[in-house]
Amino acid sequence: MRTAAGILQRVASFAIVFFGVTFIIYFAVFSLPGDPIRALAGDRALPQSVVDALREQYNLDAPLWQQYLTYIGGLFRGDFGITFQGRPVGEQMLSRWPVTITLALSAWMLEAVVGILIGVVSALTRGSVIDKGLLGITVIASCIPVFVLGVVAQLIFGVQLDWLPVAGITEGWPTSYILPSAVIALFGLAAVSRLVRSSVLENLSAGYVTTARAKGIGEGRIVGLHVMRNSLIPATTFLATDLGFLLGGTVIIEGIFNLPGVGNLLFTAIRTHEGPTVVGISTALILIFLITTIVVDALHALLDPRTRRG
Structure with missing residues (x-):
């Protein structure tokens, strides 16, 4: 019983660390000033319809907590996200x-x-x-x-x-x-x-x-x-x-x-x-x-x- 309780306590502490640190990183990255979608076009101005479509595609129009939950849900399926160029992040990491x-x-x-x-x-x-x-x-x-x-x-x-x-x-x-x-x-x-x-x-x-x-x-x-x-x-x-x-x-x-x-x-x-x-x-x-x-x-x-x- 003592061993099982110790294992559960360690798993719980790992879960707290994982979700806490990943949320802090996610919040810090995506709460920075600037619009990454508009930055894709450089000096050219994108039509608002294109900006709205891209923001919806990358879930950037949702509240930050909802974006994080969506990311975590994908993570449990082995999905580390998609870059703004449309390439899976996991695929990029795998090659490196x-x-x-x-x-x-x-x-x-x-x-x-x-x-x-x-x-x-x-x-x-x-x-x-x-x-x-x-x-x-x-x-x-x-x-x-x-x-x-x-x-x-x-x-x-x-x-x-x-x-x-x-x-x-x-x-x-x-x-x-x-x-x-x-x-x-x-x-x-x-x-x-x-x-x-x-x-x-x-x-x-x-x-x-x-x-x-x-x-x-x-x-x-x-x-x-x-x-x-x-x-x-x-x-x-x-x-x-x-x-x-x-x-x-x-x-x-x-x-x-x-x-x-x-x-x-x-x-x-x-x-x-x-x-x-x-x-x-x-x-x-x-x-x-x-x-x-x-x-x-x-x-x-x-x-x-x-x-x-x-």
Whole structure:
């Protein structure tokens, strides 16, 4: 009964978040000043009959709350809306998701592997020059604005050294994704490394480690088998949640590196006032974030038996 109540409570909270956030986004996008229908014609004036027909077609003549309910009803049928050019938003996203997912997963793998490695090395060399240097570098890198870091990476590794392409995906994975994914990953390295470092240090001073050492178990086995398993719980939780943020946070990077992903599509839609596309992509990103949150809970329960007992 307690488990069922917990599941229902979590589903209810997800529903509140989903409907609340999507309504705020919908309201913010479609309550902006300006008429998107008249903007389609540019400098030319459309006949009023055409304007009225288009507003009726896109449900823009209805109250905002009614527009939102119509959108949600279509969403449950898998319809993310229609652009003002008459193309389904879902179809546009479908063709661009592979690029965004590849970029986000590449950045996520770099963030996980390098961040965990830095955290472990820092913990095992606590207080040394290596410890302070690694943490200092990650913190400084994460403080630089993403667009500055992206442009600098292009100039150094793409233009001056000519090691990697500066834009596009013509050379495929991993060559075309190394620079943009590295730039994105830098912003999570500091958090991951600090989480792993503090957790490893905490577990190294735990009672079970003292007992294992007293039994003569090697230090490598203690750290690699026992300490790491318990130390990765907070980092895993952060990384699983961060994957949802990475999928939604590629807008600037895709623009800088001219990657034809969902983030670039969102950036273009915002610039051209393409409301249905902005709302559709935002809704998809919200759903992804909620799904990753569920996965985080499952992983946390799998790694930490105390959570399951609770």
